[in-house]
Amino acid sequence: GATWVSLKIEKGALRDRAITYGVYAALAVIVLYALGGVYLAYGGLGFKVVGDVAVNGPSNPRNAEVVKEAGAWLLNYGTYPWMIAAPVLGFVGTLLALLGLKTKADPWAFIGSSIGVLGIIGSVGVSMFPIILPSTIDARSSLLVWTASSSHTTLFIMLGVTLVFLPIVLLYTAWVYKVLFGRIEVKALKTNPDLY
Numbered sequence: 001g002a003t004w005v006s007l008k009i010e011k012g013a014l015r016d017r018a019i020t021y022g023v024y025a026a027l028a029v030i031v032l033y034a035l036g037g038v039y040l041a042y043g044g045l046g047f048k049v050v051g052d053v054a055v056n057g058p059s060n061p062r063n064a065e066v067v068k069e070a071g072a073w074l075l076n077y078g079t080y081p082w083m084i085a086a087p088v089l090g091f092v093g094t095l096l097a098l099l100g101l102k103t104k105a106d107p108w109a110f111i112g113s114s115i116g117v118l119g120i121i122g123s124v125g126v127s128m129f130p131i132i133l134p135s136t137i138d139a140r141s142s143l144l145v146w147t148a149s150s151s152h153t154t155l156f157i158m159l160g161v162t163l164v165f166l167p168i169v170l171l172y173t174a175w176v177y178k179v180l181f182g183r184i185e186v187k188a189l190k191t192n193p194d195l196y
Contacts, residue, residue: 003097003113007106010185019101022109026098026116033090033120040127046072047134047142055146066131066142073127083126089119 002022096112
């Protein structure tokens with residue numbers, strides 16, 4: 001948020017305050033993200049799939065066995081080394097945002113922030129794969145990529161709806177960004193309180 005404000009607001013006290021908060025937030029993200037990784041390794045968290053999974057079978061969570069295992073969320077990084085790209089992007093993007101904020105290079109701060117968020121959220125997905133929703137009550141009832149799917153008819157209907165509505169959403173979003181392009185000036189807000 002701070003990188004977006006620094007990109008959109010005119011140069012002045014409000015922008016400087018956003019940059020200051022953004023620097024502290026970026027430092028907190030780096031520290032907390034690293035601590036989260038340590039907690040995943042040593043905090044007793046984790047689930048993993050044992051045995052074979054019928055990837056072409058019926059969608060039934062009971063067709064796969066999931067067990068709790070400490071540190072299991074980190075196993076995918078050994079099995080699929082390319083997945084390390086997600087946490088690396090989380091750290092590198094946040095560092096880029098931090099440097100962009102410190103040097104007041106607003107576009108780089110925003111790009112870095114976006115890359116950092118993408119990497120952090122992506123690391124959750126690649127760490128948990130193939131588990132989508134672990135069950136802490138009954139690990140065997142956890143939902144996997146293959147056991148939480150819909151029927152072919154449902155997926156086809158969803159595809160049709162997406163083909164119709166996604167272009168509309170993208171066009172509307174592009175129009176909004178075009179209308180809201182540029183920096184906001186405080187004097188414009190004083191003369192037109194409905195500007196935003």
